Every structure is written in structure tokens, then in C-alpha cells.
Amino acid sequence: MENKTFYHEILTDHNLHPAHKHDLHDADYVLEGVNPNCGDDIWLKVKINDGRIEQASFLGDGCAISQASADMMLDLVIGKTKEDALRMTDLFLRMIQGETTESELEELEEASVLQNVSHMPARVKCAVLGWHTLKEILENE
Amino acid sequence: MKWSDKRRREEFPFFCYREEIYLDHAATSQRPQRVLDAERVFYEKQNANPFRGLYELGMEATDAYERARKTVQNFLHAQYAEEIIFTRNATESLNLVAYSFGCHFLKEGDEIIVSIMEHHSNLLPWQMVAEKTGAKLVFLECGADGTISKEQLDFAFTERTKLVAITHVSNVLGCQNPIEEVVRRAHECEAVVVLDAAQSIAHRPVDVVLLDVDFLAFSGHKMMGPMGIGVLYGKKKWLEQMPPFLRGGEMIESVSRTGATFAPLPHRLEAGTVNAAAAVGLEAAIHFIHEIGWEEIRSREEELTAYAMNQMEAIPEIHILGSKDPKNHSGILTFTVEGVHPHDVASILDADHIAVRAGHHCAQPLFAHLNIPSATRASLAFYNTKEEIDRFVDCLKPLRRKMGYGK
Ligand SMILES: Cc1ncc(COP(=O)(O)O)c(C=O)c1O
Secondary structure (H helix, E strand, C coil), X not given: CHHHHCCCHHHHHHHHCCCCECXXXXXXXXXXXXXXXXXXXXXXXXXXXXXXXXXXXXXXXXXXXHHHHHHHHHHHHCCCEHHHHHHHHHHHHHHHCXXXXXXXXXXXXXXXXXXHHHHCHHXXXXXXXXXXXXXXXXXXX | CCCCHHHHHHCCCHHHHCCCXXXXXXCCCCCCHHHHHHHHHHHHHHCCCCCCCCCHHHHHHHHHHHHXXXXXXXXXXXXXXXXXXXXXXXXXXXXXXXXXXXXXXXXXXXXXXXXXXCCHXXXXXXXXXXXXXXXXXXXXXXXXCCCCCHHHHHHHCCCCEEEEEEECECCCCCCECCHHHHHHHHHHCCCEEEEECCCCCCCCCCCHHHHCCCEEEEEHHHHCCCCCCEEEEECHHHHCCCCCCCCCCCXXXXXXXXXXXXXXXXXXXXXXXXXXHHHHHHHHHHHHHHHHCHHHHHHHHHHHHHHHHHHHHCCCCEEECCCCCHHHCCCEEEEEECCECHHHHHXXXXXXXXXCEEECCCCHHHHHHHCCCCEEEEECCCCCCXXXXXXXXXXXXXHHHHCCCCC
């Protein structure tokens, strides 16, 4: 079954040892994302300088998919321009809908391990929680 | 044991088609062939709109539906057939009582007791009644194992108590509540008791006269009957005073331009075309339960629950909610795994074709009370097997390792 590969090392590593799960005191933007279904609850904190995501972090609780997905997202977008980060976000959201090409998947690097979530409707909300929250911050900036 | 494992399984066509280990019986049971047949045969051979056709066939359909009502009456040991109202499910039954009884007979200053472990279906209707009438909602708390103590009862009941809405068996902890004691105290202050039997009805005999509850609700689909049929039992003296819940066809005697006179019970509370086929299916489920026998169901469920609990308790990071006694679980084993989110637990089990439920199980106040965000629930039926439990436990054992612990 598809989700056999789901909880492999990349995902569990990001869940158990997230690099970006910490506070960020001088964040310019702080937004909470909630998935009432799973009880996932994350706070995304972003510092933007000159149109670029200079620093970002997340806090909160939730299932491994929501936590690992947020951590992988921050791996990808820290240091990127706002436009690039938004493009990544779109790419990820399309991947979850099963609409990306192989080369697009490569761009998502480790986050592409979540592509099989598209076969599990119940878990989609967990996977996209961090990404939706980031999108909301960037679009309203 | 009268029935072998194999014989029991053969009654359920589901297991011929699917290899799932189905451990979500508290959400909905599987259905034996004879229930499916009863429903199909109604449509094949007796189908007409009950109560409407003045022809032989229409009367046969009516008879089949009314016979199902009598079977439910006997099943619950109710005094009168008209005390049995068919609904869609337990949720509709509870809403019927809340709207037709609660909104009409409660007033400002009255108190409604609900237990903290109620399913949202037996909480939200009473929150609505409280809001509409100005009555006050009072929570009956429980201990960590689900026990409702004498002190908690002392605290909740007052001379203002007018209604108590309580579940017979918790859909999370599986524990059985002290209904006799609740009813005694309620009736002492002339309050009515609404019993949510959704989780008890498939596990033990229920006698509404012995229990002396005023209302009782359950769904057919959790007791091997079809989806889309539920029951509200109500004492005749209350049902007779209750205004219609829904209005339209079937529930009237005569209608003029400006008004209507309503049909007598039970039809007054069953507006519109009824789900006769599902009622007939429910009847078949009741006959099936009687054929197996309550004693067989109980002993088999207890055996399987004890078997599962023993093995789960041997895994240090697994914590089962509720009583330590397998007899007080009604086949429901809700648990947490240290460091692993319940939705991840369910997804990993799903990859091995094991169906369990994860989340707050429509009982958020209970989880807040227990200070647990959410949990995974495995719920058994008498037709599960020890081999299935073994496979379930085999999947639980490496779960934390799969999630990256201990590497
Ligand atoms: C205790 C309890 N009450 C009420 C319900 C509601 O049942 P239904 O969804 O069939 O109306 C359920 C089932 O989910 C339940 O477990």
C-alpha cells in the first residue's frame, strides 16, 4: 500500500528532530494555523528583510505529518525571496493534489516524500497546514 | 461456546470481500447477511409506501414496518409499541427529545445535567435547549477511569434539576455509567432521564422498564442493523404531551387551510415517508442478536478485550484509557502511544489493513477533562478473532521504532 513508504526516515527525522522548531523573538509575522480534525496547531514565525525570508521558525503540536511538513518547508524557504517561497508553496499544494511533474517534484527536495499523502484525504490537511499558513503570511505581507 | 469463530465470521459477507482487520465497531458494526437480505427482500417483495397505499401491497408494507416496531418494543421490554419512535439515528432521536420535550417543558432557572463524557450528539442538543430556555447546563464529572462517584452525583443534583442526559456506555472509555443510581436521584427531584444507549445497545440487554428511564436513544447501525434507522423510546406519558418535531405527511389526522390535527402516537413523531426497509433490517439484527444470545456476546467480547488488554499493557509506551477491568470496556480500547500522535498511529495501522479510529471521538469535553489532546480507539465485536488481535498487537509493538524512536 502507498503509505507503507510514508513514515520513512526523512519524515520521522524531521518530526523527532526538527531544525526549525524554536521561538523567534524578532519575527515580523506570527500566524497560527489550526487543523481541528487532527488537533494540529502550529505557530509560524517569519522575519522578512528586503523581500527575502531571512529567518523563520515554528512552534506547536500535532501529528508527525504536520510537524515534519512544516520543518521541511522551512528548510526550503529560508533565504528565498517572497516570490520564490510562494512558488514553492504552490508547487507543494499542487503535489498534494497529485498534479506535479517529476522535475517539479525535485525542486521540492525532501518535502516530496509527502507526495503520497495525495492518496490519503484524511491526512491532506495535516500536510498542508504549515504551507497554507506561510502562504497566508506572504500574500498579506 | 455455541458458535465457532468460523461460523460467526461466515455470517458477515464483509469479511469475504475485504481483508481489513476491522476494529472500529464503536463507529459502526458490520452487518450479517440476513440483515442485508431482510432489507433487500422488503424492496423486492413488499415495497410500497407504508400508511399511504389503500391496497393490499401497501398494507403489507405497513405491517412489515409495524412488526419491526413490535420487535424493537420487545427488545427493549417497553410496555407499548407506540413508545417506539423510528428515527434516522441516535443523533436525531436525541434532537427530537431536545426540541419537542426540552424546549417545551424546561424554563429559566431549571438545570440540565449532562455528563462530561457525552458524545457531542448528546451534548449539543442540550446546549441548544439551555440557550433557548435559559435553563442551566450542569456537568457531571468523572474520574480518570470514567467512574462517576457518589460525591459527583451529590454535587450535580439539586432541587432545580429537571433533566439528566447521560450515556449508558462511554464511546471513549467503554465504561458503564451508574444509571440506576442516576435514575433514582433524578426521579426523586422529578427530573426526567434521557439515556444515550448508542454504545450499550449492541453489548448488553436493555430493559427500559427495569431501568425506568424516561427516554432512550440508539442507532441501528451500531448493532448490526442498517444505517439510516434509529430509535427513540419514550414513556407514553411524555410522548403524548410532546408537540411534533417535524411536520408534514404521515403525522396528521386532518389538515385545513389554517391548521391541522395531529395523528396519534407513534406517527405524530414520524413525519414523512419512513425508512421501512431499514426498520425491517433492524428487526433482523435483533433476531440475530437473540439467536447468538447475550451471554455468548458478552463472554466472547470480554474474552477478546482481556486478551487485547493483556498484550497492550505489556508494551510500556502504550496507555489504555479507562478501567483496568476488561469487563468495564464494552469492547472499547482507547489508548495513547507515548510520543506518537494518534493520527500517525491510525495511519501506520492502516498501512497494515487495520481499521481503528483516531482523534477526539466526538467527545471533546471529555478529552479536555482528562487533559489528553486525542487518542486512538480500537473497538471490538464478538465476531473479531484472537488472530486479528495478535496482528493488531504485532503492529503496535514496532510502532515507536517506525516513528524513529530508539535508533
Ligand atoms: C455515545 C454515542 N452517542 C451518540 C452517537 C451518535 O450516533 P449516530 O451518529 O448514529 O447518530 C454515537 C456514535 O457515534 C455514540 O457513540
